[in-house]
Amino acid sequence: MHALDDGISRWRRVADAIRADIASGVIAQQLPPEVELAERHGVNRHTVRRAIAALSTEGLLRAERGRGTFVNAQPPRVIYPIGERVRFRENMMKQSIEPSGRLIGAERVAADARQAALLDVSFGAPLHRLERLAVVDSMPMSRSTSLFSAERFPDIISAYAETGSITQALQKSGVSDYRRRETRITAERVSPNDVELLQCASDAIVLISNAVDIDMEGKPVQSVRTRFLADRFELSFKPDTD
Amino acid sequence: MHALDDGISRWRRVADAIRADIASGVIAQQLPPEVELAERHGVNRHTVRRAIAALSTEGLLRAERGRGTFVNAQPPRVIYPIGERVRFRENMMKQSIEPSGRLIGAERVAADARQAALLDVSFGAPLHRLERLAVVDSMPMSRSTSLFSAERFPDIISAYAETGSITQALQKSGVSDYRRRETRITAERVSPNDVELLQCASDAIVLISNAVDIDMEGKPVQSVRTRFLADRFELSFKPDTD
């Protein structure tokens, strides 16, 4: 009677279903009793209990003996505008959120064919790779990998380390302003490497944004790949605004 | 010694890792031998075999006894531009793709608070809900739920049924042109209802786009929620283009 053997346990599917019901508002404050949930999902009560246990350690639910199981209030999704002007710090502060970027790694690499085309440098040219982690209220939000031409921006790493801001680091390197040329968005399961970094479940979903920033003459400045945790973010694109 | 009990079987995690390695180009044509994969992922060879079996029935891999396991060529992700002008048919035909929309349901509903605000109608006002399925080469790509004011567009359903196009259905209803006001993007696991409709795995990831279209006077025309299969799509946002 097993629907599809997709390698996902029943309690996990029940947990996902409950999570979805909460997100969509089907379940508001209090969960139905365990026996009812078991019937609804066609599983044993113990399976429901395991699902609830998982969601409880996640902080989404709170079970009280004799009373029932309740939904904890969740922080709303952070809205992240994508458009011509993308400035992480500005965007967050408009929503009364105090952000902080953390440098988690820097490396010198050679441009592969794809990056060479995006950044308009020759194949194999030296690049600075900058790994950042965006944190809001001590909760990891996204992980970014930026690539800069090492020839054009030899000191971008130290400039970022000092200022903690891409915008300011670029200003020190002579780029007074920049804008986004293109943003491509897709979604995947989080990579195992990022699980502890982002403090998320090992099967969390990340929104992936591949973008290229250009200076005012239209020359590529940075190529950046950001992985947003999908359950903490919502990307917003407004044509008119700004 | 279990890393994290997240309800996902080991073979499934190995399968996901292999899929990711293929997507990122770490694995190109041929897979490493099963024993090597087993070591790399810290599992038994049989577990790797099960992962490979799943990916083979999925069409991603092809195992040949005595030779090895090979990666089948995959169709590239369809690039879907989001911007002011969003026209499904036009967008697809630019990429030499012949699309087709299928009407899978229509219903008359009352506006809830959120939809009323988006469409600028009063709470409880009658809406037409239009459910569509976008198909490319007989492969389902996305599922859309459109909402129109039933007062302003009483015949939108039949107009869409005749023309098979939102753009043309709106023209028949007196809207010569429209543009997108805002697009909000997030990602979730596919809902169980959509699994058979979209012909995808029960834990596939969907990119969700919530958008509002407005006419040339700025009045809201439709509110549309589209669920794109993340492994078949890439959303692209270009500020300058058009």
Next chain:
DNA sequence: ATTAGTTGTCTATACAAATAGACAAATAGG
């Protein structure tokens, strides 16, 4: 105080997942 309804804990059983080892069958290269 009693009762109905709820979550928490315990034992037991059937079934699937993962591990382990051995060997067959096909391929490729010397």
Next chain:
DNA sequence: CCTATTTGTCTATTTGTATAGACAACTAAT
């Protein structure tokens, strides 16, 4: 032809998942 390498098949064992039933502990209302 022979050998090394690789995928395919088989048996067996251990561990984890899911089901089943019973009962305790707690809450809220009568």
